[in-house]
Amino acid sequence: MSSADLLAKADKHLYPNYKPARIVFTRGRGAELFDTEGKRYLDLAAGVAVCAVGHGHPDHARAIAEQASRLVHVSNYFFNDVNIRLAEALAARSGLPRAFFCNSGAEANEALLKLARRHFYARGETSRSRVVAFHSAFHGRTLGALSMTGTPKYKEGFGAPGGVTHVAYGDLDAVKAELGPDVCAVIVEPLQGEGGVVPPPPGFLEGLRAACDAAGALLLMDEVQTGIGRLGAWFGFQRSGVRPDAISLAKGLGGGVPIGAMLTSEALAPALPPGTHGSTFGGNPLACAAALSVLDILEREKLVEGARDKGEALGQMLAAVVRDLPSVCVGERGDGLLRGLVLAEGRVARDVLPKLADRGVLLTAAGDRVLRFSPPLVVSRAELEEGVRVVKSVLADG
Numbered sequence: 214m215s216s217a218d219l220l221a222k223a224d225k226h227l228y229p230n231y232k233p234a235r236i237v238f239t240r241g242r243g244a245e246l247f248d249t250e251g252k253r254y255l256d257l258a259a260g261v262a263v264c265a266v267g268h269g270h271p272d273h274a275r276a277i278a279e280q281a282s283r284l285v286h287v288s289n290y291f292f293n294d295v296n297i298r299l300a301e302a303l304a305a306r307s308g309l310p311r312a313f314f315c316n317s318g319a320e321a322n323e324a325l326l327k328l329a330r331r332h333f334y335a336r337g338e339t340s341r342s343r344v345v346a347f348h349s350a351f352h353g354r355t356l357g358a359l360s361m362t363g364t365p366k367y368k369e370g371f372g373a374p375g376g377v378t379h380v381a382y383g384d385l386d387a388v389k390a391e392l393g394p395d396v397c398a399v400i401v402e403p404l405q406g407e408g409g410v411v412p413p414p415p416g417f418l419e420g421l422r423a424a425c426d427a428a429g430a431l432l433l434m435d436e437v438q439t440g441i442g443r444l445g446a447w448f449g450f451q452r453s454g455v456r457p458d459a460i461s462l463a464k465g466l467g468g469g470v471p472i473g474a475m476l477t478s479e480a481l482a483p484a485l486p487p488g489t490h491g492s493t494f495g496g497n498p499l500a501c502a503a504a505l506s507v508l509d510i511l512e513r514e515k516l517v518e519g520a521r522d523k524g525e526a527l528g529q530m531l532a533a534v535v536r537d538l539p540s541v542c543v544g545e546r547g548d549g550l551l552r553g554l555v556l557a558e559g560r561v562a563r564d565v566l567p568k569l570a571d572r573g574v575l576l577t578a579a580g581d582r583v584l585r586f587s588p589p590l591v592v593s594r595a596e597l598e599e600g601v602r603v604v605k606s607v608l609a610d611g
C-alpha cells in the first residue's frame with residue numbers, strides 16, 4: 214500500500230493526539246530507516262533514545278523470535294526463567310539488587326513514587342509524602358508521573374495529583390530549602406532529556422545525595438532516557454559516582470520492545486510488600502528476553518564505551534557547527550550519545566525537523582530551542598558526520 218493510502222487511513226482512524234511527520238516507515242537496519250517508497254533516512258533519534266542496538270539487529274531479532282516460540286507470558290502468579298536472569302544482569306551492572314518490571318517509563322516512575330511514599334508509611338511516618346522535583350523535568354504522562362513532571366503545558370487541564378514541589382534544576386539551595394520533614398524523596402534526571410538535554414552543574418548530584426541523607430529523604434533518579442549505556446556508562450548516575458536509592462528505566466532497555474523497570478536498594482525491598490503494586494504484563498518473558506539481548510549486544514560490541522567515544526566525537530562536530538554558524542546556534546551540550554545543539558533565541562527546534570527529514574536525517578527536539586541527537590548506540594562515526602553535515606547545511610540555509 215502506498216504512503217498516501219496509509220496516511221488517508223491514519224487521518225481517519227488513529228486518535229489525533231500526535232502530529233507525526235507524514236512519513237510511513239516499514240523497515241530499518243542499524244541507524245537507517247526506509248519508508249514505504251524505499252527512501253532512506255539516517256535515524257539519529259532512535260525512536261527517542263529507544264533503539265539502543267539499532268534497527269533489525271540480527272541477534273536482537275533472533276532472541277525475540279526464539280523467546281516468542283518458547284514462552285511469551287505467564288503472569289506474576291508464577292516465576293519465569295527470563296525475568297530472573299534480567300534482574301540479576303541489571304543488579305550486576307547497577308549495584309541495585311532489586312528489580313520490579315513494568316512496561317514504560319511513566320509506569321517505572323509511578324513505581325518510584327509509590328515506593329517512596331509507602332516506604333515511610335510502612336515505618337509510621339505517614340506525613341512524609343511530599344516529593345521534590347525539578348522545573349522542565351519529564352517523568353511521563355500518567356497522572357502520578359505527570360505530578361512530578363515539571364513542564365506546565367503537559368499538565369494543563371488534567372488535575373494531576375499534588376504533593377510535589379518543583380524547583381530549578383541545578384539549584385541545590387532551593388532543594389535544601391524544601392527538604393522538610395514532610396519530604397519523602399527528591400526525584401531527578403541525571404541529565405535532563407526532554408527539558409533540553411541539560412547536564413547537571415558540577416557537584417549538583419553529589420550535593421543532592423548529601424542533602425537527602427541529611428534530611429532522611431530518598432534520592433530517586435529517573436534514568437528512563439539516560440540509562441542503558443546512553444551516556445557512556447551503563448547508568449547515568451555512574452557518570453557522577455552518586456548512588457541513588459532507586460532508579461527508573463525504560464526507553465533503551467528493550468531496544469524498542471516495551472519494557473520498564475524500577476531498580477532499588479536492598480533497604481527499600483520491604484517498601485512494597487505483596488499486594489501493594491503490580492503489573493499484568495510486567496516481567497513478561499518476551500520483553501525481558503529482548504532486554505537481556507540488548508545488554509548482551511551492548512557488552513559484546515563494546516557499545517557503552519563506544520557511546521562515550523563516539524559521543525565525544527559528536528560533541529566536537531557540534532562545537533564546530535556552533536563556531537561556524539554563531540548567529541544560528543549558540544551552544545552544544547550533553548554527554549555520551551545524548552547531545553543537544555542549542556539554537557539562537559527566537560528559533561524553534563521543531564520547525565527545523567521537517568527540513569532535516571526532507572534531506573533524509575531524523576532528529577527530535579528537546580525543549581523549544583534544542584535539536585536533540587540520540588542515535589542508536591550502533592551508529593558509526595561516518596553516519597554521525599553525515600548527519601551533522603546535513604544539519605549544518607539546513608541551518609545555514611536559514
Ligand SMILES: *Cc1c(COP(=O)(O)O)cnc(C)c1O
Pocket residue numbers: 316317318319320322351352353354402406407435436437438439463464
Ligand atoms: C520518555 C521519558 C519518560 C516517559 O517514558 P514513557 O515510556 O513514555 O512512559 C519518563 N522519564 C524520562 C526521563 C523520559 O525521557
